[in-house]
Each structure stands twice: as structure tokens, then as C-alpha cells.
Amino acid sequence: MVFVGMDHGTTGISFAILDSDGKVLDVFKISREDSKAGKVKALNELSKRIDLEAIELMAITYAMGDGFDKILPIDKVKDRGIISINGAGKVTGGGTSVFSEIENSNIPIIMIPGLHKNSSSLNPLFKAAYSHQASPEKVSIVYNSFLNTHWDNMIVGDLSSNSVNILVENGKIIGAIDACLGAMGFVHGPIDLEMIRDIDEGKRSANECFSHAGAIKIAGIDDKVEYMKGDLLDKYNNHDDSAILAVDTMVMTIAMEIFGLIGVSENKIDGIVLTGSLGSMKNPFDFEDKLNKYLKNQYDIKVIGVDSGAIGAAQIALDVFNGKKDILGIEVDY
Template identity: 40%
Template sequence: MAFIGIDHGTTAMRFALIEGEEVRTFELARAEAAAMSEEDVLASVEKNFGIRRVDIELIAATYSMGDGFSTVKDIRALEGRGLRSLEGAGKKTGGGTRVFDAVRNSGIPAVAIPGIHTESRVDPRMKVFSHLTSPEKLGIAYHIRCLGCENFVVSDISSNTVTLAVAGGKLLGAIDACIFAPGVHHGPLDLQAIRDVDAGIISANQAFIEAGTLKMTPYEDREEMLAAAERGEAPALLALDTIALFAAMEIVSMQLLLRDYGVSGEAIFLAGSVGEVEYVQKKISRHLDHECRCLGKWHAAIGCAEIARDIAGGAEQILGVDVEYP
């Protein structure tokens, strides 16, 4: 039996397949996926995984913010694509939409994973914010749960930074990308950004996607900045130092939430393309005086595949999120 997880990432759609003890992965850039037909997407899945679609038992997919529903559902039972609004924080390319629709229209059994928001079962104090995390972060957290950790904090650091807290195998809360710690591209709106939005100079969404630490540097994108950091260039290292400092602050804030539930000594994980950079890992570990474990960029998709596998096996909850399937 084969199970597939799909991570709707900021720059790419990542796919993971679990078949027995074997795990396989591949990715499509979002712009590349947007240019494909639905049939092309499915054919790419078959080709890259060496599998026929009729042999796929269940797919667990994520899409955008996932804020229009709060339980894991059959993908065909969603209204629209499971969003409250098509507007929101982030860059739109159409690649995620193409993949989502390809899965929904394929006839392959599939579930959609929700984001975490005000309708979710989390610590009620976290609901001061309308949205806490998008669905693929549940994939990361579930993968950690499958590694045997019940109590942990995980910070996913890449284009943006999102941090989650889990106690007793259930998600207590999260801090979304537009609230606190910046990533490379995205971050919260500061005073000047608010002034620029009010003055009509820039949209709120554009301000969000340009609020990361890249603005502190002369570089064009994340890849160029990371390459410069490897060469020891000062602007790149300052940007990474800034990310590490604020990510560590965000992790500590989630540890405070866990303390309220009597949890201490929890594991700390870093994920994402920046979280797996050794320089950043060492900085965060030093700030926290605690060794952090690192996950790579594939673990959101792998966690989603593990969600599919366990739902097919009869799981009724995923990290405390109810499952309504079949």
C-alpha cells in the first residue's frame, strides 16, 4: 500500500511517498506546477514515484492557509479549497491550486489537512490571533510525533518562520509568520510598514512578503544569501544572526506555553531550508543553551504521508485535530 503527503511550501510543492518501509520524495517548483495541466501533475507523481495512481491508498494534501475548516476531511467534502478567503498573506503563483485540483479531481482517495486558527482546538489564549499556522506545519509536527516525541517545540525557518508547541502529542498553539520572528523573505509589519500601507505606497501583503531579513542585505533571494553566508560575507551572516535570534525568542515563548501545562525538558527541533543551516543551528542552540535537533525540507511532506497512512489505519485524531474520514 502506498501513501502520499503533499507539502504546499512557499517556493515548491513537495511530495513524499511511503510504501512499506520505503520513503521517496520529489518536488515541483510552484511556477512549474502552475504551468502543468492536472493530468500532467498526476503523471509526474506516477513517474517520479514509479507507481500507478490506482495503487495509491490515500493522499494527505495541504493547501495555502487552510483556515476554512478545522478537522481533517475528505478533500471532496471541502467548500472551495478550504479557505475563508482567497486573499491573505503570501505570494500567489497558481502551482498549489493546480496540484490541489489535480488531486481532488483524480478519483484517488484523499484528505485535506486544516490549518490552525480560531476554530481549532488549541489553548484559547492563542486565539487572540486569527491564524496560527498553515497545514503543512502539522505535517512537520506529526513526523516528529512519529519519531516518538510527545512533548516538543519545532521552529520551521525558511522564507518565513513559524513555531509550534506540542504537549502529550497534542498541538497547544503556534506563532504564525506574520506575528513574530522574521524569515528570509517574510515577517511581521513594523511601524514603517504600517505607515507605508496606510499611505497607499504598498499593500499589506506586499509589506509582509518583503519584511524578512533579506531586506538587510544586497542579495536578490534566499539562495544567493545562503551562498554568501557560506563565503562568510558580513551582510548574509548578519541576516542569519537576526533570524537565529528571533527564532530563539519564539521558541522560548512556546516553551512558556508548555510550562503552563506542566511540561519541561521538551525536545527542540528546527526545520526548513534555513533551519538546516549549521550556522543557524549553532546560533539558536547557543541562545537557548540547549541542543536542537534538525529536520530537513522534506519532513512536512513525509509527515503528511504518515498522516495519510495512519488515517487509513483508523486514526481518529492527528495531534488533537479530529479526523472526519471516511
């Protein structure tokens, strides 16, 4: 008996494999570009590690997840759970090909929804303010964070190509601030006035603006999404002034967003969880130390690994298989 989680991330698709006791057996990642080109097949990679017939349940995330609001079997989710393929985020086709491959297998699969205006579990104020708050892998990341810390009241920061911070109160996800609204990540960030003007004047699409609004904007970097972070860190390592400014600005916006969520929380938070390639970064700079310039060591901080999305999805699969009907306030219909 094994359980599998899939994290449909920005730069690649990650998988985690757990045994029936919740022990992590393996984690691996498939590049979006390799998947799109047909160089790597998800089921082949899984079958190298486990017998596919031993999979009791797989939990997957895909795109925005804004077309449904419950954890559901894949055959009950229409149109892959998304309202539109257009919008925020670069489309490469790699994640789509992996989804098709998984969907056409005989593996029992559930899908995890995103957080959006039709999510019954969220605070109505967040739903009224924002049509979309977070994509589905943020749910699995928060679940992994909860199982790691047992904090009922916390902020979870998934900080990487984009930055999304999620507020949890009384063990339920209350709301979140999506990448196009608040803090910068390495690649994505908020669309500001200058970008709105560019969009109105037809110079760039909204998606192009969003995909160049993170720290890379400040450092003057334009490359394939999977290379942009490396480009920025190379410049940072070489003491490039624009890269140093980009990193420090990114950290400042994340601190602003975290303080904003703390400010509207009804409960005193137990702590802050940091994850993602930025949130867990120790080299070439220690992100936690940079963030603490603003937090001033007022809060407990737990840093978890970059595989939290895939592991959390597998943990959801395990717990749903064992009969759990509620994940962080999100209803399970399985």
C-alpha cells in the first residue's frame, strides 16, 4: 500500500510517495520542458520506484483549481477543475501532458481544489475581495505545514517563483493573498500602475506583465521561467547591485504581506511556516534571517522543505483514504 501526491509547480511537477504509515519513501521532480518534449513520462518514473498497482490513492493539483471547491475523485471534476487556461502564469504545456497521462491511468485519483471566490471554507471577506487567492498546491503545502507543526493558527508562506501567504485559524484556511496581488516572488509579482498602462496600450499582455513582475523585473532578467531564479542568484553571487536590490525588495514585500495577514487574524498566531525554494533558502543568503529584519524575532518560525507540496498532497491522499472528510476546512467528497 502506497500513496502518491503530485504538486503541479511553476518550474516542474513533483511527486511524493508515502507508505501506509505516512513515511516518505521517495520524492522526485519532472521538468515541465522535458515533459512537454516527451523526454520523461510520469508513470514511467513512478513505476521505476513502486508497483503502480500498489497505489491506493493519488492526490493531485492542477493549474488554478478554480472550477471546484471540494476534494473530489478526478472523474467528478469537470474541465480539469479550471475555469480557463488563460490568465496569470506562463503556460508551457508540460503540466498538461502529465495531467493527461495520469488521468488516463487506472490509478485511483482525487483532485485538490484551489482557494477562490466560490470556496465555501474561506472567510467571506476574503472571497468578496479576491476572485482567486491560491492554487491547489498551496492547500497541500498548508496540510504538510499543519502536520509538521500542529499549529492551529499560523501564516504559511510558499515563497519561490511566486509568493503566496496563507492564513490559517482554528485549523482551517481562512484566506490567502495571491502572487498577482501582493508580494513578489523570484519571477511573478503584483501588477502595478506602470504595467496596467502597458496593458492598456497593448505593449504587453497582463500575463506577460505578471510573469515579469517579481524580483527579476528589478534585476533586468528575461529568460525561460525555469532559469530565471538561477540567473538572479548568479548575479546576486557576483554582488550585482540590481540583484541585491531585487532580493531585498522581494523580502520587504513578503514581510509586508505577512504582517497584513497577522493584522487581520482574529487569533494570536502560533507561528510562521516558510517553504518553497526562497522560503527555505540558506545560500547565497539566509531568507529567514533577512525576513527577521522585519519580524524582529517576535514569532516562532518553522522552515520546511521545498517538497512540501507533493508530500502534503500524498498526506491528504493517505488521510482521505483512511476516512477523513475535512482537510483544513475543505470538504472531502470521496
